[in-house]
Every structure is written in C-alpha cells, then in structure tokens.
Amino acid sequence: MRVPLSWLREYVDLPAGVTGREVAELLVRAGLEVETVDEGGAGLTGPxxxxxxxxxxxxxxxxxxxxxxxxxxxxxxxxxxxxxxxxxxxxxxxxxxxxxxxxxxxxxxxxxxxxxxxxxxxxxxxxxxxxxxxxxxxxxxxxxxxxxxxxxxxxxxLQLREDVLDIAVTPDRGYCLSIRGVAREAATAYGVPLKDPAALELTGAGKGGYPVEVEDAQANPVFVTRTVTGIDPTAPSPRWLQQRLALAGMRSISIGVDITNYVMLELGQPIHGYDKARLAGDIVVRRAIAGEKLVTLDDQTRELDPEDLLITDDSGPIGIAGVMGGASTEISASTTDVVIEAAHFDAITIARSSRRHKLSSEASRRFERGVDPALPRYAAQRVADLLAELAGGTITPDETIIGEPAVAEPVTIPVSHAAKVAGAPISDADAVSFLEAVGCKVEAAGTDLTITAPSWRPDLRDPNDFAEEVIRLYGYDNVPSVLPPAPGGQGLTGSQRRRRRIATALVGAGLTEVVAYPFVGEADFDALGLPADDERRTTVRLANPLSDEEPSMQTTLLPGLLRTAERNVGRGTTDLALFQTSLVFLPKATDMAVAAPLPSVAQRPSDEELLALDAALPHQPLHLGVVLTGARVPAGWWGKALPVSWTDAVQVARTVALAVGVEPVLRNAERAPWHPGRCAEVSVGDTVIGYAGELHPKVCKAFGLPARSGAVELNLDALIEAAPASVTAEPFSSYPVAKEDVALIVPAETAADDVKAALVEGAGDLLEAIRLFDVYTGEQIGEGKKSLAFALRFRAADRTLTETEVAEARQAAVQVAVSRFGAVQRVG
The missing domain is CATH 2.40.50.140 (Nucleic acid-binding proteins)
Known part of the structure; x- marks a missing residue:
C-alpha cells in the first residue's frame, strides 16, 4: 500500500515539518512493515x-x-x-x-x-x-x-516534493490497505485524534434502490447499491485526484473509474460501478453453474467454477464477486447513469476464486485480508458524493441495503493479561488506553475488561489477540528480553537418538538430505502408476490448499522427492543420492473421524480437549524416502562409471535398519512405483516397513529421471519401535576363524533371506557371520530353480574350533535348509 504523506495529513494532524521517514519509523514501531519511503522530487530544484x-x-x-x-x-x-x-x-x-x-x-x-x-x-x-x-x-x-x-x-x-510510504500489509492487517487504516495507526502513534473519512452523512432512503437478490448470505452478508444519474462521462478527473492515484500506484482512466478507485484507496472498501443502461434485470448474487463463462474487465474469457461467487443479471454473469467485474456492464465513455455496488464478501470465498483464476486484483487483495463489513453504506455514499461533485451527477435517494454487518462477540480478560504475557510493567490504564486507541470498546468490571473488537479488525478474537495489540503499542523494544530457564538432564529421547543415527548413517553413505513440500495431487499418483484402489490415493484434503493441483497432504514421500530429483536433473545434476524424513498423513476410517475442537488460547487445553484434538488428527507416521539416479561411482582413471542399480536401493534400506541394530528381512515383491522383479519388500519380524528397488521405466520417464533410478520408502516409526533399546557390543574373539562356503539349490520363488535365516538357525552359536555372495540360474540346475551361495564364518570365543566342530555346524545349518525348503546342496 503506497501512502502519500499529504493524503495522510488530511486525516491526521501530523507535526509540522515531519518527514516521511520519521512517520515510517513510528509506524514500524507500531508493528507495520514500511518497506521504503519514496522521496518524490528528491534532487528537484527550481525555478x-x-x-x-x-x-x-x-x-x-x-x-x-x-x-x-x-x-x-x-x-x-x-x-x-x-x-x-x-x-x-x-x-x-x-x-x-x-x-x-x-x-x-x-x-x-x-x-x-x-x-x-x-x-x-x-x-x-x-x-x-x-x-x-x-x-x-x-x-x-x-x-x-x-x-x-x-x-x-x-x-x-503540483506537490512535486512528496514523500510516499510503501507499506507491506500483512494478512492480519487488511484495514491498512487504505489511507483510513494507516491514518488510524499514525494517529495512535502520535497521540492525536483521527479525522475519520468514513464519518459521512448518509442521505440514502434505505430502500427502493436497484433490485438485488442474494442467494448465499454466508458468502455475501452485506450488499449496498446507490444510483447516480446524469453524470458527464467526458468530465476530466481533477488534477489532485489524478495526482493522488498516481502516487498510490494507479493510473487515471476516467472520472467514474477514478472515483471508485480513489474511494477504495481512501476507505479500503472495494467499489464497483455498473452502467445502469447495460444492466439487464435484477442483480442476483449466486454461485456459478458449471460451464458458465465470463469476459472480465481485462478482456479475458474465464471458465467459471461452481464454487465461484458471481454477480449476475438476466443476461448471466456480470462479475466475479470481490475479484473483477465483467466487460459487458463496465462504465464507458457513454455512461451517464451509474449503479454503485459496495458489498462485503467472505474472505475465503474470494481468496479461492482469485487463486483459482490466477487473478489477483486490488479488490481481491483487500477482501482476502478482511474488509470492514460496516463500510459499504458509507463507501457508496462517498462515491455518490464525488460523482455529483466532480462529474455533475444527481444522487437519487433510492438505496438497496441487504443484510447487516456482524457484530463481534465481547471477550473478557484480566486487565493485567497483556502485562503478564509480555513480562513488562504495562499499567492497567495504559492497557485500556491502547485498546481504545485501536478502536475497541472497553468496559471495566473490577480486575476484568470486557472488550468488543471494532468492525474493521476481524483478527481480534482471543485474549492474546488483544494482548498483542497492547504490547505493540506499548512498544516491542520496551519489552525486556529474558531467556527462559532450560530444564537440565533430560537429553534426547530414544527415538530422537535413533533418528539421528539413521541420518548420520545415510550422510556417511554419501546421501544428501532435502526437504520437499508435503502436498500431492492425483497427477502425482498417476505419474507413480498407482492402481485406482491403492490405499495411498486416499488422502487428507486441505480446506485451503496452496495449489488446486496439489490439494492433499502426502501419503508417500516419493512424489516430492522425485520432483526434487527432476529439478536437479533438469539443471544438469544427474548423479543424485537424496533422502528425506517427513511425516505422511493417512486418513482414519470415516466412522472414526471426528470434528476438531477449537480450544481457547486463554489457558492450557484440558485433557479431554487434547484427546479430542488427537482423535481428529490423521495417522501421521514418520517415513524415510530415498531416490538414487545416475552413476553410483563416477567414471575416472580407475575405469568406467558404475550406474545405480536396484541393489544399491536395497543396500540403503539395509544400512538404515542396521544403523538402529535391526537385521531386516528382504523378500521379492511387486508394488508401484517399483519395477516388477526388482523390488524388495523390507520387513522387521512380521511387520512390513517399506520397499526398495528400481523405479518402473514409466515412472522414470514421467519424472524425467535417468533409466534404472532407484527409490526407497520406509516407515521409520515401525523400524524404530522394533529396534532394541540399546545395542550391546559383542566381545571380539582372538581365536582364528573357520571359513566355509555352501551353495544350495532351492525353488526360484524362495527368498534368499528365508534360506539365510534357516542356515543361521541350524548353525547355532558358533556361526559368527553369514553373507550371500552369489545367485545363479541356468540349465545346470534346472528350470524353476536357483542356486544361492553363502559364505559362513565360524569362531568360538574361548578356543580354536576343530574341523569336526566346523563340519558338524555346517551340516546342521544345511540340514535345516533342506528340511524347510527342500534344498539340495550343490557340489562343484
């Protein structure tokens, strides 16, 4: 919001000679973000x-x-x-x-x-x-x-030497998107009264205006119209009006449009003017019908969504409410009779329409942040007065008023609440004075204050909202900085230690941690090739998503990770090893879903409220996602590059499990988005904790990744829960190791880890280590069979093992595999 200092002075008696920078300094202390002060005419000298x-x-x-x-x-x-x-x-x-x-x-x-x-x-x-x-x-x-x-x-x-304050208005300060709002803050900062530009004499009859019907009163609680006839459309806007619009960052268009823009900047209430001769029948405010279209004032044809709130007449849509009017009824060079619209619209409804159509207008920016619902009658009167004064129009007494502005509910707080929150010596009298300065109605009763927020401050609802207002006017720089005492001796929880151990192991293995947005859409699931009935397609949808293409919370980390990899590959970095730990959001069954309560901020939520809040939340396990692309080992003088393979993804899963003292079980599986036959199911005991392997070629193509890229996704909560409370170091034996190899022919569908577990079980305590070092299939062992070769290492803690002991342990291990899987020992 650009605020010329001379315009501000019209409503606030600023000290003579005060500069824009001095005013900006006080406004910043009051909590506004003044980005720059443009010193108009700097360097200009006469004559x-x-x-x-x-x-x-x-x-x-x-x-x-x-x-x-x-x-x-x-x-x-x-x-x-x-x-x-x-x-x-x-x-x-x-x-x-x-x-x-x-x-x-x-x-x-x-x-x-x-x-x-x-x-x-x-x-x-x-x-x-x-x-x-x-x-x-x-x-x-x-x-x-x-x-x-x-x-x-x-x-x-021409007021060529003019300071202009450029203020970045935060979402909770929508009233400052107006000269009126900034003037209120300036008046409070200087301790002088405000000359409210909205304090106008209303001349409307309160009835008989242009007929209007509102079908959605929740989205449009207030709608006001006034009519001005006989204006001169060729009348030029006076120089002072053009000058103020230019300084505020808007160009002069015509007398009718300039006046509506001027009043919007002055009061903060968006105004729309219709050429009465081009209106067809009653104005109706309703939701759009699928398939409707509208040509807006920017000459763009827009396909309307059923959630869009529209202004319509008998000809159809004539405007997207609170965003932009239609070209069919705009004020033109031949307009003599104007119907003025001043309405109040629901902030969320307008924000969604603006985002949906990628159409951010001066009106939508204000409605999104909250406009004073009590302003429409006064804003319409102000426009009518200026049209009469500057364009020679005649104001008709007829006036349409639909709805009434909502009145804020009173909130009772202790008078010392702000002082307690800030930890500063704010007197009771100052607390009351500051609240009244921002427009609140304050009634004192003993040690309590009953406060009613002004209509232009919809953000003031809870006790701490009012405390914040008191503290910012008291001065944030006057609040002492005191570090809270930290409780000692607690340290990290067991889960936190294991999570750090996993991250350290991954970084040590050469992976880089990234953070991706947790939002997904149907296009992501389609790119992953998920079946229509896949449980990952059942998501928690956001009420107000950042993007309509990604309206849901993630149920898998892979879309965000793969988009991150895609971005890096597109910029020339093809050899990647990325990981992310983040929550996924799994909705509960419909019959278990409950509405979340909204606890008061005045005190800690009760145990019942905390339980209700927890019951309303989706299940949120912590997951680990990994993506591997390109070369695992780059080419160099030592030889050719070694490309990433599915085995690298599986090894990452093993590395993660071993970092917390768990030996994972790996089995062949088929699950999107992994390549069939190159996907491993990762289990701990009887619990499946995730999958690892090579991505399906179609998935690599969809995300623009090199062929044979790998991915891993594990449920860290399940892994950590299965991990031992502590990892005990095994004593190291100084006696020699006995090395034995065994090759077993088993059915092709038998999991190597199952055979490994059987060998471990049969070998007993003398077995120190076991490793699968070869898998073979071919004519020599027959169709439907495979050969698994294991390296067994035997060692005793107190003696050197004899050949007989080793042979017996080896044979016992093989016997369990034979009895369990029908294994045949391969010789030669």
Missing part, C-alpha cells in the same frame, strides 16, 4: 513555474519533425522563448515551464541552449519529465484555466 502560451510558430525540420517556437508569459516583464516538440497545447493554455538553472528528477540540468536554429531558454514539461507518472498521451502537461496563474511555483502547485 519551475507556471507559464501561459502567448504565441507559437510551427517550423518543419529537414528530418520530418515539426517543432514549435513558443513565447510564454512566466510572470516576468519579457516573454520567455522556448523550443518545444509537442503539439498538444494551444495559445492561452497554462503549462509548466522549467527555466535555466533548474534540475529535473534524474539529475537533468536545464540551461539555455541553441537548438533547431533558436536559443531555447528553458523547456515546457510533460508529466513524465516531472517524475509524476505518464498521462498516457505522451504530450505536454496542460493545467486547468483556474488552477494557477503565470509565475506561480509549479513545485508547490
């Missing part, structure tokens, strides 16, 4: 005066250009002669003349100089040359006949 055109002679030049040799009355005894290349002025017009010795904005020094065969003693100025915008005509600034006289100081007349 810059008003001149009247006495004569001019058109002189064609050899280059085809026609210049004018002009004489001007600038208040001196003799005429001032200048050369001018523009032609949009005539004899008798008042113009702005910069004389030799002056400096225009941008360091443009003016001197008498010879040009086009004449000595030009100055220059006639355009708005662009004066640094006050561009009138769009590319010509000389021509003043009104009654605005000034020759010789007047143009710097003062």
């Amino acid at each position: 810059l005066v008003v001149g009247r055109v006495l004569t001019f002679e058109p002189e064609p030049q050899k280059n085809g250009k026609v210049i004018r040799w002009c004489s001007l009355d600038v208040g001196n005894d003799e005429p001032q002669w200048v050369v001018c290349g523009a032609s949009n002025f005539g004899v008798g017009d008042l113009v702005v003349v910069v004389l030799p010795g002056a400096v225009l904005p941008g360091g443009f020094a003016i001197s008498a100089r010879k040009t086009y065969g004449h000595v030009s003693n100055g220059m006639i100025c355009s708005t662009a040359e004066l640094g006050i915008g561009d009138d769009g005509k590319g010509g000389i600034l021509v003043l009104g006949a009654d605005e000034a006289k020759p010789g007047d100081d143009a710097i003062e007349l």
Whole structure:
C-alpha cells in the first residue's frame, strides 16, 4: 500500500515539518512493515513555474519533425522563448515551464541552449519529465484555466516534493490497505485524534434502490447499491485526484473509474460501478453453474467454477464477486447513469476464486485480508458524493441495503493479561488506553475488561489477540528480553537418538538430505502408476490448499522427492543420492473421524480437549524416502562409471535398519512405483516397513529421471519401535576363524533371506557371520530353480574350533535348509 504523506495529513494532524521517514519509523514501531519511503522530487530544484502560451510558430525540420517556437508569459516583464516538440497545447493554455538553472528528477540540468536554429531558454514539461507518472498521451502537461496563474511555483502547485510510504500489509492487517487504516495507526502513534473519512452523512432512503437478490448470505452478508444519474462521462478527473492515484500506484482512466478507485484507496472498501443502461434485470448474487463463462474487465474469457461467487443479471454473469467485474456492464465513455455496488464478501470465498483464476486484483487483495463489513453504506455514499461533485451527477435517494454487518462477540480478560504475557510493567490504564486507541470498546468490571473488537479488525478474537495489540503499542523494544530457564538432564529421547543415527548413517553413505513440500495431487499418483484402489490415493484434503493441483497432504514421500530429483536433473545434476524424513498423513476410517475442537488460547487445553484434538488428527507416521539416479561411482582413471542399480536401493534400506541394530528381512515383491522383479519388500519380524528397488521405466520417464533410478520408502516409526533399546557390543574373539562356503539349490520363488535365516538357525552359536555372495540360474540346475551361495564364518570365543566342530555346524545349518525348503546342496 503506497501512502502519500499529504493524503495522510488530511486525516491526521501530523507535526509540522515531519518527514516521511520519521512517520515510517513510528509506524514500524507500531508493528507495520514500511518497506521504503519514496522521496518524490528528491534532487528537484527550481525555478519551475507556471507559464501561459502567448504565441507559437510551427517550423518543419529537414528530418520530418515539426517543432514549435513558443513565447510564454512566466510572470516576468519579457516573454520567455522556448523550443518545444509537442503539439498538444494551444495559445492561452497554462503549462509548466522549467527555466535555466533548474534540475529535473534524474539529475537533468536545464540551461539555455541553441537548438533547431533558436536559443531555447528553458523547456515546457510533460508529466513524465516531472517524475509524476505518464498521462498516457505522451504530450505536454496542460493545467486547468483556474488552477494557477503565470509565475506561480509549479513545485508547490503540483506537490512535486512528496514523500510516499510503501507499506507491506500483512494478512492480519487488511484495514491498512487504505489511507483510513494507516491514518488510524499514525494517529495512535502520535497521540492525536483521527479525522475519520468514513464519518459521512448518509442521505440514502434505505430502500427502493436497484433490485438485488442474494442467494448465499454466508458468502455475501452485506450488499449496498446507490444510483447516480446524469453524470458527464467526458468530465476530466481533477488534477489532485489524478495526482493522488498516481502516487498510490494507479493510473487515471476516467472520472467514474477514478472515483471508485480513489474511494477504495481512501476507505479500503472495494467499489464497483455498473452502467445502469447495460444492466439487464435484477442483480442476483449466486454461485456459478458449471460451464458458465465470463469476459472480465481485462478482456479475458474465464471458465467459471461452481464454487465461484458471481454477480449476475438476466443476461448471466456480470462479475466475479470481490475479484473483477465483467466487460459487458463496465462504465464507458457513454455512461451517464451509474449503479454503485459496495458489498462485503467472505474472505475465503474470494481468496479461492482469485487463486483459482490466477487473478489477483486490488479488490481481491483487500477482501482476502478482511474488509470492514460496516463500510459499504458509507463507501457508496462517498462515491455518490464525488460523482455529483466532480462529474455533475444527481444522487437519487433510492438505496438497496441487504443484510447487516456482524457484530463481534465481547471477550473478557484480566486487565493485567497483556502485562503478564509480555513480562513488562504495562499499567492497567495504559492497557485500556491502547485498546481504545485501536478502536475497541472497553468496559471495566473490577480486575476484568470486557472488550468488543471494532468492525474493521476481524483478527481480534482471543485474549492474546488483544494482548498483542497492547504490547505493540506499548512498544516491542520496551519489552525486556529474558531467556527462559532450560530444564537440565533430560537429553534426547530414544527415538530422537535413533533418528539421528539413521541420518548420520545415510550422510556417511554419501546421501544428501532435502526437504520437499508435503502436498500431492492425483497427477502425482498417476505419474507413480498407482492402481485406482491403492490405499495411498486416499488422502487428507486441505480446506485451503496452496495449489488446486496439489490439494492433499502426502501419503508417500516419493512424489516430492522425485520432483526434487527432476529439478536437479533438469539443471544438469544427474548423479543424485537424496533422502528425506517427513511425516505422511493417512486418513482414519470415516466412522472414526471426528470434528476438531477449537480450544481457547486463554489457558492450557484440558485433557479431554487434547484427546479430542488427537482423535481428529490423521495417522501421521514418520517415513524415510530415498531416490538414487545416475552413476553410483563416477567414471575416472580407475575405469568406467558404475550406474545405480536396484541393489544399491536395497543396500540403503539395509544400512538404515542396521544403523538402529535391526537385521531386516528382504523378500521379492511387486508394488508401484517399483519395477516388477526388482523390488524388495523390507520387513522387521512380521511387520512390513517399506520397499526398495528400481523405479518402473514409466515412472522414470514421467519424472524425467535417468533409466534404472532407484527409490526407497520406509516407515521409520515401525523400524524404530522394533529396534532394541540399546545395542550391546559383542566381545571380539582372538581365536582364528573357520571359513566355509555352501551353495544350495532351492525353488526360484524362495527368498534368499528365508534360506539365510534357516542356515543361521541350524548353525547355532558358533556361526559368527553369514553373507550371500552369489545367485545363479541356468540349465545346470534346472528350470524353476536357483542356486544361492553363502559364505559362513565360524569362531568360538574361548578356543580354536576343530574341523569336526566346523563340519558338524555346517551340516546342521544345511540340514535345516533342506528340511524347510527342500534344498539340495550343490557340489562343484
């Protein structure tokens, strides 16, 4: 919001001579974010005066250009002669003349100089040359006949030295998207009364206005119209109005549009004007019907959504409520009768429509942040008054008023609440004074205050909201900084230690941790190739998503990780090893879902409220996601690059499990988005904790990743729950190890880990380690079979093992595999 200081002074008696930077400093202390202070006219020096055109002679030049040799009355005894290349002025017009010795904005020094065969003693100025915008005509600034006289100081007349505060308005301060709102803050900061621009005399009859029907009162609680007839559409906007709009960052369009924009900036209430002659029947406020379209004021045809709130008449939609009007009823150069709309719309409804159509307007920005619901009648009156004053219109007494603004519920808090929250010595009298300064109605009863928030502050609802208002006006810099005492001796929980151990193991293995957004959409699940009945497609939908394409919370980490990998691959980084730990959100069964309560912030939630809140939440296990792409080992003098394979993904899963002291069980599985036959199911005991392997080729293509990329997703909560409370180091034996290898032929569908477990069971305590080192299939062992070769290592803690002991242990291990899987020992 750009706020010219002169406009602010109209409603606040600022100290004489105070600068924009000084005002900005106080507003920042009060909690506003003043980004910059533009010092208009900085570096501008006179003489810059008003001149009247006495004569001019058109002189064609050899280059085809026609210049004018002009004489001007600038208040001196003799005429001032200048050369001018523009032609949009005539004899008798008042113009702005910069004389030799002056400096225009941008360091443009003016001197008498010879040009086009004449000595030009100055220059006639355009708005662009004066640094006050561009009138769009590319010509000389021509003043009104009654605005000034020759010789007047143009710097003062046009307010060329003007400080403008550029304020970044946060979502909870929507009222500051207006001069009225910022003036209120300035009046409070300086301790002076506010001259409220909305304090107007209402002349409407309260009935008989243009007929309006509102079908959705929740989304549109207040709708007001006034009618002004007989306006002159050709009447120019006065210079002061154009100047203020330009300083506020808006261009002048026409008298009708300029006035509605001016009132919106002044009061914060978006206004829309309709050409009454182009309205067809009653105005109806309703939701859109599927398939409806509207050409908006920006000449774009927009397909409407059933959730859009519309302004319609008998011809169909004529505007997206609170966002932008339609082209069919806009005020034009032939408009003489205007129907003024001033309404209050639900903030969420407007925000969703604005985001849905990617259409952020000045109106939607205000409605999204909350507009004073009590303003519509006053804003409509203000527009009507200006149309009558500046465009010669006649205000009809007829007025449409639908609905009433909601009144805030009173909140009772201890008078010392703000002081307690801030830990600062804020007196009771100051607390009451500060609350009244922001517009609250305060009633004291003993040690309690009953507070009613003003209509323009919908963000004030809870005790701490009012405490914040008191504290910010007291001054955040006056609140002492005190570090809270930290309880000692607690340290990390067991779960936290294991999570850190996992992250350390992954980083040590060469992986990089990333953080991705937790939002997904149906397109993500389609790209992963998930079946229609996959449980991961059942999601928790957000009420107000950042993007309509990703309206749900993640049920798997892979979409966000794969998009991160895709972004890096697209920028040339193809060798990636990324991991992320984050929550996934799994909705509970419908019959278990409950509505979440909204506890008060005045005290700690009760145990019942905490249980109810927990019951309303989805199940949120902690997951680990990993994606591997490109080369595992880059090419170099040592040889060719080693590409990532499914075995690398499986090894990452083993690394994670072993980091917390768990030996995982791996079995072949088929699950999207992994490649069939190259996907391992990872289990701990009887619990499946995730999957690892190579991504399906279609998934790699969908995300733009190299072929044979790998991925892992594990449920860390389940893994950590299965991990031992502590890991005990095994004593190391100094006696020699006995090495034995065994190859077993088993059915092809038998899991290698199951055979490994059988060997461990049969070998007994003498077995120190076991490792699968070869898998073979071929004609030598028959169809439907495979050979698994294991390296067994035997060792005793107290002696050197004999050949007999080793042989017996080896045979016992093989016997369990034979009896359990029908294994046949392979010889040779």
